[in-house]
Amino acid sequence: GAGVSQSPSNKVTEKGKDVELRCDPISGHTALYWYRQSLGQGLEFLIYFQGNSAPDKSGLPSDRFSAERTGGSVSTLTIQRTQQEDSAVYLCASSLGGFGNQPQHFGDGTRLSIL
């Protein structure tokens, strides 16, 4: 079966531009998560969607970051007016249920480079 799919796999853009990153979770998984991983660092939680509930945005680093999830499936993470410190690998994960005893399955990530 298909795993978590992310696109693009790589994105290079100029400082100040907006970028959109896409995540298609595993079919049937109700929970979707976005993380950021900078070089040599651990995973930084960004945002979490569970079913139709309001998302947990507590990890978003600034108001330039936003995410939506349409129809309880595909999610888009948007970064406006990108800065060089936004350069990182952005990982999406999904799980059968919410934060709890359900393991998360990760996509291959989008490597974002801001020039």
Add this chain to the structure above:
Amino acid sequence: QKEVEQNSGPLSVPEGAIASLNCTYSDRGSQSFFWYRQYSGKSPELIMFIYSNGDKEDGRFTAQLNKASQYVSLLIRDSQPSDSATYLCAVIYYGGSQGNLIFGKGTKLSVKP
């Protein structure tokens, strides 16, 4: 501040030896613990999860949980060069209506042939 601590390593073991990876966490209320393996340039891959005190074995991997001492460990028996990767410990903390998964920064393991 909820924290998950791991020794960054690198931990170097010879092929065939037992690799022992350790993780401590700060919140006694945590109930779910995960080990992920991450190869360089790749995304994390779930290896083991454990919820109860004691040992859980899966093939060459054994997860050990001690809630009283607030540590969780991963043992890899008969280590192979292909086990060389960074191992991430993750802990679910519950606060309010939902939980949050906190990752440690990972321990880099190198298995020498």
